[in-house]
Amino acid sequence: MSESIIRCEGLNKWYGSIQALKDVSIDIKKGEAVGLVGDNGAGKSTFIKILSGVHKADSGNIYFDGNKVKINNARDSMKLGIETIYQDSALAPTLSIARNLFVGREPLTFKIGSLGLLDREKMARESLEAIKRVELDLRSGDEVVENLSGGERQGVVIARALYFRTKVLIMDEPTNHLSVKETEKVLRWIEKLKAEGTTCIFITHNLHHVYPVSDRLVVFARGEKIADVQKKDTSIEDLTKMIVHD
Amino acid sequence: MNIRKYFKYVASRPEFAALTIFIIIAITFYGINENFLNFRNLRVLFTISPEIALIAMGATILMVSGEFDLSVGSVFALSGVVMVVLTNEGVNAHLAFTISLLMCLAIGFINATITIRFGIPSFIATLGTMFMVRSIAIVIVKADFPTFPMEEMYWLRAIFANPIPGTIFRMSFIWFILITLLLIFYLHRSNYGNWSYSTGANQAAAQAMGVNTNNVKIRNFVLCSFLAGLAGIFMVLRTRAAFPSVGVGYELQAIAASVIGGASLFGGIGTVFGALVGAFLLKFLDNGLVMARLDVNWFRFAVGTLLIFAVISNTNLRRIANKMRE
Numbered sequence: 001m002s003e004s005i006i007r008c009e010g011l012n013k014w015y016g017s018i019q020a021l022k023d024v025s026i027d028i029k030k031g032e033a034v035g036l037v038g039d040n041g042a043g044k045s046t047f048i049k050i051l052s053g054v055h056k057a058d059s060g061n062i063y064f065d066g067n068k069v070k071i072n073n074a075r076d077s078m079k080l081g082i083e084t085i086y087q088d089s090a091l092a093p094t095l096s097i098a099r100n101l102f103v104g105r106e107p108l109t110f111k112i113g114s115l116g117l118l119d120r121e122k123m124a125r126e127s128l129e130a131i132k133r134v135e136l137d138l139r140s141g142d143e144v145v146e147n148l149s150g151g152e153r154q155g156v157v158i159a160r161a162l163y164f165r166t167k168v169l170i171m172d173e174p175t176n177h178l179s180v181k182e183t184e185k186v187l188r189w190i191e192k193l194k195a196e197g198t199t200c201i202f203i204t205h206n207l208h209h210v211y212p213v214s215d216r217l218v219v220f221a222r223g224e225k226i227a228d229v230q231k232k233d234t235s236i237e238d239l240t241k242m243i244v245h246d
Numbered sequence: 247m248n249i250r251k252y253f254k255y256v257a258s259r260p261e262f263a264a265l266t267i268f269i270i271i272a273i274t275f276y277g278i279n280e281n282f283l284n285f286r287n288l289r290v291l292f293t294i295s296p297e298i299a300l301i302a303m304g305a306t307i308l309m310v311s312g313e314f315d316l317s318v319g320s321v322f323a324l325s326g327v328v329m330v331v332l333t334n335e336g337v338n339a340h341l342a343f344t345i346s347l348l349m350c351l352a353i354g355f356i357n358a359t360i361t362i363r364f365g366i367p368s369f370i371a372t373l374g375t376m377f378m379v380r381s382i383a384i385v386i387v388k389a390d391f392p393t394f395p396m397e398e399m400y401w402l403r404a405i406f407a408n409p410i411p412g413t414i415f416r417m418s419f420i421w422f423i424l425i426t427l428l429l430i431f432y433l434h435r436s437n438y439g440n441w442s443y444s445t446g447a448n449q450a451a452a453q454a455m456g457v458n459t460n461n462v463k464i465r466n467f468v469l470c471s472f473l474a475g476l477a478g479i480f481m482v483l484r485t486r487a488a489f490p491s492v493g494v495g496y497e498l499q500a501i502a503a504s505v506i507g508g509a510s511l512f513g514g515i516g517t518v519f520g521a522l523v524g525a526f527l528l529k530f531l532d533n534g535l536v537m538a539r540l541d542v543n544w545f546r547f548a549v550g551t552l553l554i555f556a557v558i559s560n561t562n563l564r565r566i567a568n569k570m571r572e
């Protein structure tokens with residue numbers, strides 16, 4: 001059994017009088033690909049938002065790499081090496097790939113306080129290398145993101161995760177709105193991330209999309225974790241029954 | 247292939263379209279009246295254009311990060327009024343100058359705070375402060391307009407306003423160039439600029455990448471207000487008069503200049519150079535109509551036409567450029 005990267009114990013989250021998360025404990029191993037499945041409002045998004053620092057749990061503990069951590073905001077989460085990609089909202093459409101790749105983590109040639117001069121040469125060079133790694137057919141990092149197809153955008157996002165050696169990549173519906181061909185491509189990239197040792201967590205309600213690349217599937221319903229199974233021990237039919245019948 | 251690349255480059259940078267129109271306008275008015283580009287008139291043009299350009303550049307940077315400031319015209323009036331009135335009350339002129347600019351920073355901060363803290367559109371927040379700030383400027387002055395303290399303002403005029411002998415420029419132009427370079431560095435070459443663009447283009451994404459989008463906006467609100475106040479002070483030092491009624495409508499001219507220069511009302515798009523060209527274009531147009539002995543009341547009509555034309559062409563050029571994948 002390999003080491004765990006994220007371990008949560010008894011997470012609870014209330015929104016007013018509604019309990020969005022009920023005593024959720026989960027242990028995610030290094031390099032694992034975990035699919036979080038469940039219907040809308042099942043609690044999977046809330047769980048993700050706690051990990052990415054958007055919301056704070058009302059009670060419970062989070063351990064990262066064996067150490068107890070507090071995730072108060074997105075920065076805390078990123079510092080740990082957790083990167084979260086929300087549907088359609090991971091990139092700034094009017095900016096170039098190069099600028100998008102480095103938003104918030106720009107390489108600088110010099111700085112005064114936190115204000116610094118962009119190292120544009122490095123940004124151009126490294127962004128081109130980063131998009132080549134995901135085999136995107138683009139000649140330069142200057143291309144504006146809004147010109148890219150949905151699949152290419154996911155490619156840029158995954159290139160970013162690869163570039164910054166993200167330890168945990170959380171993806172919200174990574175294959176939504178994508179054509180079959182593009183979906184195939186995204187799933188191939190995810191295999192690549194896994195090969196590089198990145199732990200991947202997907203949230204989806206389309207079981208068929210994540211099933212092939214997941215090692216393990218966790219089912220949420222009404223804020224609770226109702227199942228946590230290795231893929232080899234289950235089937236799409238079983239999982240669908242769990243989601244639908246609960 | 248190279249022509250294609252060149253076309254794509256130009257089409258995706260609307261400030262070049264604005265520059266082209268600017269050159270056409272300058273040549274046309276020169277054709278109508280040679281005096282349009284003579285020494286004296288160029289001196290006028292290069293005195294008044296930088297003032298609106300400072301406001302427009304601030305407005306563009308703020309628009310890039312996804313917000314507006316409608317209070318800039320009022321701030322433009324208040325800064326000069328406060329500086330002159332304080333000096334008349336016995337405050338040291340340089341101190342009065344400093345206090346006035348600090349006040350502009352504060353107004354920018356208030357604009358940002360109202361917008362962010364209460365989550366209301368900056369369009370409304372700054373429409374409110376536009377009225378409030380204008381009101382303060384008028385109340386301070388009361389009925390009689392303050393006399394301009396010539397003696398006390400000697401050094402400030404020497405540093406910021408006096409004509410540079412033998413040139414078409416005033417001292418304010420040197421400051422204007424310096425500030426423009428700093429703003430280009432800020433928006434286009436620095437990490438703060440990248441955060442501004444990403445905040446305006448997709449706030450959620452910027453936040454997810456760890457950008458503090460509130461700080462980005464506060465910074466840009468403050469910068470915008472500061473530049474408007476500085477422009478107001480330049481004008482007061484130049485004209486030796488502080489009227490609380492100046493700058494009415496400048497907020498819309500600044501937005502018009504920004505948009506003509508290629509900035510998007512939806513955030514994430516715009517350049518400092520574009521704002522500069524847009525502002526100069528407006529002032530050249532205004533002055534050119536006078537020089538051509540046309541009815542100046544056509545100025546607004548011309549600006550309106552230009553604005554609509556600019557937005558339509560910018561949107562389409564961008565679409566064309568986007569389709570041209572390399």
